[in-house]
Amino acid sequence: MSTMQEVASRAGVSKATVSRVLSGKGYVSQETKDQVFRAIEETGYRPNLLARNLATSKSMCIGLVVTNTLYNGNYFSELISQAAKKLDANGRQLILVDGKNSAAEEQEAIEFLHDLRCDGIIIYPRFLSVDEMDLIIDKYKKPVMVVNRKLRKHQSHCIYCDHKGSSYQATQALIARGHRDIAFITGSMDSPTAIERLSGYKDALIAAGLPVRESLIVQGKWSPASGAAAVSALLAADHSFSAIVVSNDEMAIGAMKQLSDAGIKVPDAVSVIGFDNIPTAPFLIPALSSVKDPVSDMVSEVINQIISMLDGGYLSEKNQFTSDLILRDSVADGPFYSPDKNRA
Amino acid sequence: MSTMQEVASRAGVSKATVSRVLSGKGYVSQETKDQVFRAIEETGYRPNLLARNLATSKSMCIGLVVTNTLYNGNYFSELISQAAKKLDANGRQLILVDGKNSAAEEQEAIEFLHDLRCDGIIIYPRFLSVDEMDLIIDKYKKPVMVVNRKLRKHQSHCIYCDHKGSSYQATQALIARGHRDIAFITGSMDSPTAIERLSGYKDALIAAGLPVRESLIVQGKWSPASGAAAVSALLAADHSFSAIVVSNDEMAIGAMKQLSDAGIKVPDAVSVIGFDNIPTAPFLIPALSSVKDPVSDMVSEVINQIISMLDGGYLSEKNQFTSDLILRDSVADGPFYSPDKNRA
């Protein structure tokens, strides 16, 4: 590992000159430039980024905190890949840090990134409350952006998606097709997203003058297995329903399996609506109509915003994104499922 | 941002003492310890990791290079999450760096991590050749581990999976069920994995005394769309086949869709075998029997090895992993598909 000093000696100049050549700042004669470059070639010199970052208090890195429980398939990879691509186009690197399983650990991950002098931090929170995040933003000078939460105080530091609206639309679409008995499978209820989606479902029923029946609402935990379990619970409860709104695709897949195992032909009898981002889901789950979160767009906007903050300016504020509702023809209007009709 | 010096002044001691308190190394009286801790509380001091890393030439970080094209759904998230978890248990952080789209960029990503003084580097290569990687390992002092490639020289620095064997087994299983006309959809042929899988398929045919028919081998590009296109090509070619081995799940899903669109009932007529790691695939694709890559195990082993190298020792060498072959009953033995039989 040769240092800048070694390059300098070899080129017969001072460290300062080498530094100038590398940064392109300041005046250096072509002659000495050539000498320096040759010395760099010969020594295989590479700048020590730690030293550079320490000296400049910059790192050309943006940190991303995502909690372990969200490391989940397509949604996650879309998030990461979009972030990496956008940042790369800006000459920066992405550093991914695990937020693990609690608010304290999410907090710790943020501080770690800060201690590393990241130029900016993106948080996709799972446990931290919006108030805690507002405090965090107050605390740091460097740009901090929050994805998937609507902050109270720092409105321009967050990007979020209208989960309630998406859920409302999905439910409304089913109602428009004639469904009246619509079940709902929630996500983990400690997640704001899950709560919003449930509330969109309820509001849509109410708006249509339909009753909200708690017996048709079952809790899931985002996983395929929990979706399957939820369907079992619904079937066991012996209530009629002709459609299910499921709070994400993974659970929808589990729900499908369980329905199928129970001998219920979904395209004919029950509509399942997922959310999120499994691109293949629309044709894997016959009756699925899906609501796709615009992860890519949101991440993209977050990074625009961070870069803009680093450059001193503030972008105009486009905070709220809406999901795309994709309805498919194969969602049949009937015959609807009811325990009596489907039991042997 | 208060520094160690400020803490020291406030506590009425020297920097060195503060450093000792923080590291737990060296003797410090309880009394001064208390004073230092109080000063830390009061100032909200946090060590500057850049400075620490520069001073020690360590970073407690492990870098992971993955190429953009591999940021793909479940396989990728399983890789990342396992890596993050294992490292965390060891008190280290994972830094993910994009290998982008070429060998040069993969190389650059590695150097970046090195310039950041990562304690170790994990490469999941896409474009770098094994020889190039052997050279890279020679070049660096810090531990470098390669996933999914069998190196020539540094055998203990790589972990790989027997893709050829998996493919062989999958094909063999179909043959055992009576299939004789088995088509194959490859991955991108610039990928060693794709080449190995193809060769396993061929060998299995040969071993069973069956002909290798190039007309039944179609190139895909790992994506669902390319799987669908491959099936179109197969159908257009007008050759009979009763089963397809598909080089990954994504393509298998696309293949399924295309078969279904063509009016071919898969469970009855065509068996599709995928690879990789979509956990829900087995019940999403009726006729799928799958070969699952042990990503988690491989990553886990890689990290064990890196940690062991950092601690000076070398683990015993468990390099090769094998995939699990999961066959499902629903893979029907017949009737087989043939153009004549299925055309209107």
Next chain:
DNA sequence: TTGTACGCGTTATCAA
């Protein structure tokens, strides 16, 4: 048990 002083490899300021 504590403090001094130097090194880590850069960048940046100011003379020359």
Next chain:
DNA sequence: TTGATAACGCGTACAA
């Protein structure tokens, strides 16, 4: 156009 030299913030022999 170039070169000393002082930061940057921390670790660590070595001395006290």
